[in-house]
Amino acid sequence: MFKVASYAKSDSVGADIMVRAAKRSMVDELEAMLDVVDPQPGGGGGRSLSMKRRTFxxxxxxxxxxxxxxxxxxxxxxxxxxxxxxxxxxx
Structure with missing residues (x-):
């Protein structure tokens, strides 16, 4: 059990979390730039980012x-x- 808890702790503070956070940040920045260049009607409001993701x-x-x-x-x-x-x- 000690090994499992140790693994879970190292996994939660590892580079994987930082990579995911950086990727999320880059995607958010790119979406913000895209909204400036090509605004979508009804794109604002309380919609979450996952609901307003665009497909190319x-x-x-x-x-x-x-x-x-x-x-x-x-x-x-x-x-x-x-x-x-x-x-x-x-x-």
């Missing part, structure tokens, strides 16, 4: 397609005889 509509497929297109472009650049010309054209 960036789809995974879009990210994968853009990543695949970028990789394909790099492979085309590597396959050319004068890759420095292509690199300068991309700038």
């Amino acid at each position: 509509d960036i789809l995974d497929d879009v990210i994968r397609k853009e990543l695949a297109a970028g990789v394909a472009q790099v492979l085309r650049m590597l396959g050319q005889e004068n890759p420095e010309d292509t690199f300068e054209a991309c700038l």
Whole structure:
């Protein structure tokens, strides 16, 4: 029993608590910035933060397609005889 109580005490004051608190603080700050940039109607009042959390509509497929297109472009650049010309054209 002593080991269990010791473990519980070390767990409650450990770095895990600090990491969770820092993450919560960062999320709160980002939400406050987002409210300034893009206010939502009816966003104020007594609603809790968990009730007003937003979801972002960036789809995974879009990210994968853009990543695949970028990789394909790099492979085309590597396959050319004068890759420095292509690199300068991309700038």
